[in-house]
Amino acid sequence: MDAITIEGLTKSYGADWPWRSPIIALSDLSLSVKQGEIYGFLGPNGAGKTTTLKILLGLMRATSGSAYVLGKPAGDVRSREKVGFLPESPYFYDYLTAEEFLGFYGQLAQLDRSNISRRVTELLELVGLSGARTRQLRKFSKGMLQRVGLAQALIHDPELIILDEPMSGLDPIGRKQVRDLILGLRERGKTVFFSSHIISDVEVMCDRVGIVVHGRLLANGRIDELVTHQGAQSVEIVCRDVAIADLPLISARATRVLQQGRQCLIVVASEGMIEEALSEVRKQGGKVVSITPHRGSLEDIFLRQASGAEPNPHIQSRVA
Amino acid sequence: MQAIAVIALNTFRENLRDKILYNLVFFAVLLIGLSVLLADLTIMEHHRMIKDLGLAAINLVGVIIAIFVGIGLVNKEIERRTVYTIMARPISRTTFILGKYCGLGLTLLINVLVMLSVFLAILGLYGVPITWTLFQAVQLVFVEMLLITALALLFSTFSSSTLSAIFTLAFYVIGHLIGDLKGLMENSQTVVLRRAVAGLYYLCPNLEMLNIKGQAAIGVAVPVTYQTLASAYGLSYAVASIVLACMVFQRRDF
Known part of the structure; x- marks a missing residue:
């Protein structure tokens, strides 16, 4: 059983009113998240990431399609029993102390009193807030709120943790702490589904990634597979005993050429140009030292998808 | 049931920390x-005025809290997005609404009991x-x-504060x-107006049914049967409003 299964999910607003043209936030989105993996849901602002998470958590209803969380239909109260959630820029009951706050969520998760007390101590320790146990949340910094929010999501030791932009607005130290926490969850066999528009975070942590743009899933899979699938973005050829001036054909078509003493560097745009370059180098008596293909990064894929996708004319940023 | 109590107690705690009960000082x-100030009146008038004013003040303070805290019960949760993490728990929306309502109900009960105690102390004095x-x-x-x-809870599920x-x-x-x-309208010649007022009469709760402050101030006895029926009347409206609030809240997207 997958932790999350989404099939043909569509969400539109205003479809109930004949005089309003519907705004489509999600369009026929399908994906699955396996148990025990970290899945990064990547997309620019307004792509439909939060809408997807809200549907999974029953905060919103889909217009069509289906979504299952731990085998139960999304929206069903029981589907949320083993799920922890941290919203983007979380706002909490700021009149509560950290201890009361976590205790409240522990009670909602129906933990008994002794269990709550133990979990509160453990989690405050885990997120580095033991010293702020009796401090009201209104006196917390943004980073502290994010960490106590993460502790809240983990209070009942859930199997699936859904995080909406968990790193947004954090300083580098805070981001590293949250990142380590998420990686620690995977080590304990938990499934993490998180949305982000920060590519480096997704690249470092995720087993698999989905790229959503304008409400559509444009890429989905393991990062290495996605990158390999794109082919080499450029190829670096280093040769010696030859001068750039003697290689007029390839110099004209190369992305970049550089002469350094007896060695020269030729950068071509595709693998198809390697043979052409090598034959010209050999013809001039040069020797090939190395050939290095450079693969595209997740960022390249993301930028290509984000800029290449046709915008949905009905989409608006408010549907983030 | 446990979740309703947890949300209710948290709502009560929120009311306490928001210093809602400070109104009691104002009341006292x-x-x-x-x-x-009224001490110069004759004894009979003085006694009646103190009872009149005391009951009116309890009513006024209570209604102000009921309206202004009531409208924020659900709305504030949505506007501040605190509702996200609660609704992401395995609790139903009805549980949430009932919990919030019971929480404010508890605040109001404590408030009324304290105001009543102050009132009785002054009467005794x-x-x-x-x-x-x-x-x-x-x-x-x-x-x-x-x-x-x-x-207030019903309106706050679908409109702004x-x-x-x-x-x-x-x-x-x-x-x-x-x-x-x-x-007044029963004798009106305008049929539309008469019907509109009649419609309003059946839609709106007749709050004067719950008002026996006048009788209490002059010491006229009110039958327990009336008190029971009036309570049942008021509570029926309250239950209907909460059921409607739950139905509206159930359909909401956050």
């Missing part, structure tokens, strides 16, 4: 101040005879508060005037 100062009707009047004031809270306040206040005012208005 107002009541004591007025009692002193001036040697005013304490009658059973006074307790009946306060009990019906509490029912009115529960009804107003339910209405400002609109919810306006709607609730309108229902409160109409609820107190509708009985008289219907009586």
Whole structure:
């Protein structure tokens, strides 16, 4: 059983009113998240990431399609029993102390009193807030709120943790702490589904990634597979005993050429140009030292998808 | 059931930390101040005025809290997005609504009990005879508060805080005037107006049914049967409002 299964999910607003043209936030989105993996849901602002998470958590209803969380239909109260959630820029009951706050969520998760007390101590320790146990949340910094929010999501030791932009607005130290926490969850066999528009975070942590743009899933899979699938973005050829001036054909078509003493560097745009370059180098008596293909990064894929996708004319940023 | 209690107690704690109960100081100062000012009246008038003012002050303070805290019960949760993490737990939306309502109900109960104690202490201080009707009047004031809270909660599930306040206040005012208005309109020649007032009469709760403060101030006994029926009437409206609030909230996207 997958932790999350989404099939043909569509969400539109205003479809109930004949005089309003519907705004489509999600369009026929399908994906699955396996148990025990970290899945990064990547997309620019307004792509439909939060809408997807809200549907999974029953905060919103889909217009069509289906979504299952731990085998139960999304929206069903029981589907949320083993799920922890941290919203983007979380706002909490700021009149509560950290201890009361976590205790409240522990009670909602129906933990008994002794269990709550133990979990509160453990989690405050885990997120580095033991010293702020009796401090009201209104006196917390943004980073502290994010960490106590993460502790809240983990209070009942859930199997699936859904995080909406968990790193947004954090300083580098805070981001590293949250990142380590998420990686620690995977080590304990938990499934993490998180949305982000920060590519480096997704690249470092995720087993698999989905790229959503304008409400559509444009890429989905393991990062290495996605990158390999794109082919080499450029190829670096280093040769010696030859001068750039003697290689007029390839110099004209190369992305970049550089002469350094007896060695020269030729950068071509595709693998198809390697043979052409090598034959010209050999013809001039040069020797090939190395050939290095450079693969595209997740960022390249993301930028290509984000800029290449046709915008949905009905989409608006408010549907983030 | 446990989740309702958890949310209710948290709502009560929020009311305490928001210093809602500070109104009690205002109430006590107002009541004591007025009692002193009215000391020059004849004994009978003085006793009646203290009872009149005390009951009116309990009613006023209670209704203000019911309206202005009631409209924020759900709205504030949505606007501040605190509702996200709660609704992401395995609790139903109905549980959430009931929990929030019970929480404010508890705040109002404590508030009324403290105000009643202050009121009784002042009555004792001036040697005013304490009658059973006074307790009946306060009990019906509490029912009115529960009804107003339910209405405020209902409006706050689908409109902004400002609109919810306006709607609730309108229902409160109409609820107190509708009985008289219907009586006046019964002889009206304009059929449309007569029907509109009649429609309003059946839609709005007649809050004057819950008002026996006048009788209590002059010491006229009110039958327990009336008190029970009036309470049932007010609570039925409150239950209907909460059921509607749950239905509206159930359909909402956050």
